[in-house]
Amino acid sequence: MDRDEAPARIVASELDAFGVATTVVVADISDNAAVTSGTAKVEAALGPIDILINNAGWDSLRPFLDNDEAHRDLIIDINLKGMINVTHAVLTRMVSRRHGRIVTISSDAGRVGSSGQAVYSACKAGTIALTKSIAREVARHGITLNVVAPGPTRTNMMAEALEGDDAAAKHILERMTKAVPMRRMGEPEDVAGIAVFLASDEASFITGQVISVSGGLTMHG
Secondary structure (H helix, E strand, O other): OEOOHHHHHHHHHHHHOOOOOOOOOEOOOOOHHHHHHHHHHHHHHHOOOOEEEEOOOOOOOOOHHHOOHHHHHHHHHHHHHHHHHHHHHHHHHHHHHOOEEEEEEOOOHHHHOOOOOHHHHHHHHHHHHHHHHHHHHHHHHOEEEEEEEEOOEOOHHHHHHOOOOHHHHHHHHHHHHHHOOOOOOEOHHHHHHHHHHHOOHHHOOOOOOEEEEOOOOOOOO
Protein backbone atom coordinates (compact mmCIF):
# COMPACT_ATOMS: atom_id res chain seq x y z
CA MET A 1 0.00 0.00 0.00
CA ASP A 2 1.48 3.32 -1.09
CA ARG A 3 0.21 6.70 -2.20
CA ASP A 4 2.69 6.59 -5.10
CA GLU A 5 1.96 3.76 -7.51
CA ALA A 6 5.28 3.73 -9.40
CA PRO A 7 7.61 2.86 -6.48
CA ALA A 8 5.06 0.37 -5.15
CA ARG A 9 5.08 -1.45 -8.48
CA ILE A 10 8.88 -1.52 -8.47
CA VAL A 11 8.85 -3.27 -5.09
CA ALA A 12 6.12 -5.64 -6.29
CA SER A 13 8.12 -6.58 -9.39
CA GLU A 14 11.20 -7.28 -7.25
CA LEU A 15 9.15 -9.57 -5.01
CA ASP A 16 7.56 -11.24 -8.04
CA ALA A 17 11.06 -12.25 -9.14
CA PHE A 18 11.30 -14.34 -5.94
CA GLY A 19 7.94 -15.94 -6.54
CA VAL A 20 6.16 -13.86 -3.90
CA ALA A 21 2.52 -13.08 -4.66
CA THR A 22 1.83 -9.34 -4.54
CA THR A 23 -0.88 -6.80 -5.11
CA VAL A 24 -0.51 -3.02 -5.30
CA VAL A 25 -3.02 -0.76 -3.58
CA VAL A 26 -2.73 2.99 -4.08
CA ALA A 27 -3.97 4.85 -1.01
CA ASP A 28 -3.24 7.85 1.17
CA ILE A 29 -2.79 6.26 4.59
CA SER A 30 -3.85 9.46 6.33
CA ASP A 31 -7.34 8.79 4.88
CA ASN A 32 -8.91 6.19 7.15
CA ALA A 33 -11.61 5.24 4.65
CA ALA A 34 -8.98 4.63 1.97
CA VAL A 35 -6.97 2.48 4.37
CA THR A 36 -10.00 0.40 5.34
CA SER A 37 -10.87 -0.14 1.68
CA GLY A 38 -7.25 -0.82 0.73
CA THR A 39 -6.80 -3.37 3.49
CA ALA A 40 -9.90 -5.23 2.32
CA LYS A 41 -8.52 -5.27 -1.24
CA VAL A 42 -5.22 -6.74 -0.05
CA GLU A 43 -6.95 -9.52 1.88
CA ALA A 44 -9.28 -10.24 -1.05
CA ALA A 45 -6.27 -10.67 -3.33
CA LEU A 46 -3.78 -12.39 -1.01
CA GLY A 47 -5.67 -13.70 1.98
CA PRO A 48 -5.41 -12.72 5.65
CA ILE A 49 -2.70 -10.23 6.61
CA ASP A 50 -0.43 -11.98 9.11
CA ILE A 51 2.40 -9.43 9.05
CA LEU A 52 2.26 -5.64 8.87
CA ILE A 53 5.35 -3.51 8.37
CA ASN A 54 4.59 0.16 9.03
CA ASN A 55 7.24 1.84 6.90
CA ALA A 56 5.76 5.15 5.78
CA GLY A 57 7.78 8.23 6.65
CA TRP A 58 8.63 11.69 5.43
CA ASP A 59 10.27 14.88 6.67
CA SER A 60 12.23 17.90 5.52
CA LEU A 61 14.90 19.39 7.75
CA ARG A 62 13.94 22.80 9.09
CA PRO A 63 13.88 24.57 12.48
CA PHE A 64 10.63 24.16 14.43
CA LEU A 65 9.75 27.85 14.15
CA ASP A 66 9.97 27.61 10.35
CA ASN A 67 7.22 24.98 10.26
CA ASP A 68 3.83 26.45 9.38
CA GLU A 69 0.61 24.63 10.26
CA ALA A 70 0.22 23.02 6.83
CA HIS A 71 3.75 21.59 6.99
CA ARG A 72 3.25 20.34 10.55
CA ASP A 73 -0.02 18.66 9.61
CA LEU A 74 1.58 16.94 6.61
CA ILE A 75 4.34 15.47 8.78
CA ILE A 76 1.80 14.29 11.37
CA ASP A 77 -0.49 12.77 8.72
CA ILE A 78 2.28 10.70 7.15
CA ASN A 79 4.33 9.72 10.19
CA LEU A 80 1.71 9.23 12.91
CA LYS A 81 -1.89 9.36 11.72
CA GLY A 82 -1.19 7.03 8.82
CA MET A 83 0.47 4.48 11.07
CA ILE A 84 -2.50 4.63 13.45
CA ASN A 85 -4.99 4.11 10.60
CA VAL A 86 -3.20 1.14 9.06
CA THR A 87 -2.47 -0.53 12.39
CA HIS A 88 -6.10 -0.20 13.46
CA ALA A 89 -7.42 -1.65 10.19
CA VAL A 90 -5.07 -4.62 10.17
CA LEU A 91 -5.14 -5.31 13.91
CA THR A 92 -8.92 -5.61 13.93
CA ARG A 93 -8.63 -8.64 11.67
CA MET A 94 -5.59 -10.07 13.48
CA VAL A 95 -7.42 -10.12 16.82
CA SER A 96 -10.25 -12.19 15.38
CA ARG A 97 -7.68 -14.73 14.11
CA ARG A 98 -5.58 -14.56 17.32
CA HIS A 99 -2.33 -14.21 15.43
CA GLY A 100 -0.23 -11.45 13.89
CA ARG A 101 3.05 -9.58 13.77
CA ILE A 102 3.29 -5.79 13.51
CA VAL A 103 6.69 -4.15 13.06
CA THR A 104 6.86 -0.37 12.90
CA ILE A 105 9.87 1.38 11.41
CA SER A 106 10.21 4.42 13.64
CA SER A 107 13.39 6.45 14.28
CA ASP A 108 15.88 7.09 17.04
CA ALA A 109 14.77 10.71 16.63
CA GLY A 110 11.65 9.61 18.48
CA ARG A 111 13.77 8.51 21.44
CA VAL A 112 16.35 11.28 21.75
CA GLY A 113 15.07 14.12 19.53
CA SER A 114 16.73 15.61 16.48
CA SER A 115 17.47 19.24 15.63
CA GLY A 116 15.52 20.33 12.58
CA GLN A 117 13.10 17.45 13.02
CA ALA A 118 10.97 18.45 15.99
CA VAL A 119 7.55 17.49 14.62
CA TYR A 120 8.93 14.37 12.96
CA SER A 121 10.58 13.35 16.23
CA ALA A 122 7.32 13.89 18.11
CA CYS A 123 5.49 11.66 15.62
CA LYS A 124 8.08 8.91 15.86
CA ALA A 125 7.88 9.07 19.67
CA GLY A 126 4.15 8.65 19.24
CA THR A 127 4.59 5.50 17.17
CA ILE A 128 6.79 4.05 19.90
CA ALA A 129 4.31 4.84 22.68
CA LEU A 130 1.40 3.56 20.61
CA THR A 131 3.21 0.31 19.84
CA LYS A 132 3.99 -0.34 23.51
CA SER A 133 0.43 0.44 24.57
CA ILE A 134 -1.21 -1.78 21.94
CA ALA A 135 1.31 -4.55 22.62
CA ARG A 136 0.04 -4.69 26.19
CA GLU A 137 -3.58 -4.79 25.03
CA VAL A 138 -3.31 -7.58 22.46
CA ALA A 139 -0.56 -9.85 23.80
CA ARG A 140 -3.18 -12.28 25.10
CA HIS A 141 -4.39 -12.70 21.51
CA GLY A 142 -1.00 -13.98 20.37
CA ILE A 143 -0.13 -10.75 18.53
CA THR A 144 3.22 -9.01 18.86
CA LEU A 145 4.09 -5.40 18.10
CA ASN A 146 7.65 -4.10 18.04
CA VAL A 147 9.57 -1.09 16.81
CA VAL A 148 12.75 -0.82 14.79
CA ALA A 149 14.38 2.57 15.35
CA PRO A 150 17.01 3.38 12.72
CA GLY A 151 19.59 6.07 13.25
CA PRO A 152 20.87 8.19 10.33
CA THR A 153 20.23 6.02 7.27
CA ARG A 154 20.98 6.59 3.60
CA THR A 155 17.45 6.57 2.17
CA ASN A 156 15.53 8.54 -0.43
CA MET A 157 13.89 10.48 2.39
CA MET A 158 17.29 11.46 3.74
CA ALA A 159 18.39 12.60 0.28
CA GLU A 160 15.23 14.70 -0.14
CA ALA A 161 15.60 16.22 3.33
CA LEU A 162 19.14 17.36 2.48
CA GLU A 163 18.27 18.84 -0.90
CA GLY A 164 19.55 22.35 -1.45
CA ASP A 165 22.96 23.82 -0.83
CA ASP A 166 25.53 21.09 -1.51
CA ALA A 167 28.02 22.43 1.06
CA ALA A 168 25.41 22.52 3.80
CA ALA A 169 24.18 19.03 2.95
CA LYS A 170 27.73 17.68 2.95
CA HIS A 171 28.37 19.29 6.35
CA ILE A 172 25.23 17.71 7.84
CA LEU A 173 26.16 14.29 6.47
CA GLU A 174 29.70 14.59 7.85
CA ARG A 175 28.37 15.51 11.31
CA MET A 176 25.93 12.60 11.27
CA THR A 177 28.60 10.13 10.24
CA LYS A 178 31.08 11.33 12.87
CA ALA A 179 28.42 10.97 15.58
CA VAL A 180 27.99 7.26 14.81
CA PRO A 181 30.53 5.07 16.68
CA MET A 182 30.83 2.81 13.63
CA ARG A 183 31.65 5.91 11.57
CA ARG A 184 29.21 5.30 8.75
CA MET A 185 25.62 5.99 7.80
CA GLY A 186 23.15 3.16 8.00
CA GLU A 187 21.91 1.44 4.84
CA PRO A 188 18.36 0.15 4.25
CA GLU A 189 19.73 -3.39 4.32
CA ASP A 190 20.84 -2.85 7.92
CA VAL A 191 17.21 -2.38 8.94
CA ALA A 192 15.69 -5.21 6.92
CA GLY A 193 17.23 -8.10 8.88
CA ILE A 194 15.85 -7.13 12.27
CA ALA A 195 12.43 -6.39 10.78
CA VAL A 196 12.32 -9.87 9.24
CA PHE A 197 13.35 -11.42 12.55
CA LEU A 198 10.64 -9.59 14.52
CA ALA A 199 8.05 -10.73 11.99
CA SER A 200 9.12 -14.37 12.30
CA ASP A 201 8.02 -17.18 14.62
CA GLU A 202 11.44 -17.00 16.29
CA ALA A 203 10.35 -13.67 17.81
CA SER A 204 7.00 -14.91 19.10
CA PHE A 205 7.87 -14.07 22.73
CA ILE A 206 9.16 -10.56 21.98
CA THR A 207 6.66 -7.71 22.12
CA GLY A 208 6.57 -4.02 23.01
CA GLN A 209 10.27 -3.60 22.33
CA VAL A 210 12.24 -0.85 20.58
CA ILE A 211 15.42 -1.95 18.83
CA SER A 212 17.88 0.68 17.65
CA VAL A 213 19.72 0.13 14.38
CA SER A 214 22.13 3.01 14.56
CA GLY A 215 25.70 1.75 14.63
CA GLY A 216 25.82 2.47 18.35
CA LEU A 217 24.62 6.07 18.13
CA THR A 218 21.77 5.34 20.54
CA MET A 219 22.32 2.88 23.37
CA HIS A 220 19.54 2.26 25.87
CA GLY A 221 19.61 -0.20 28.74
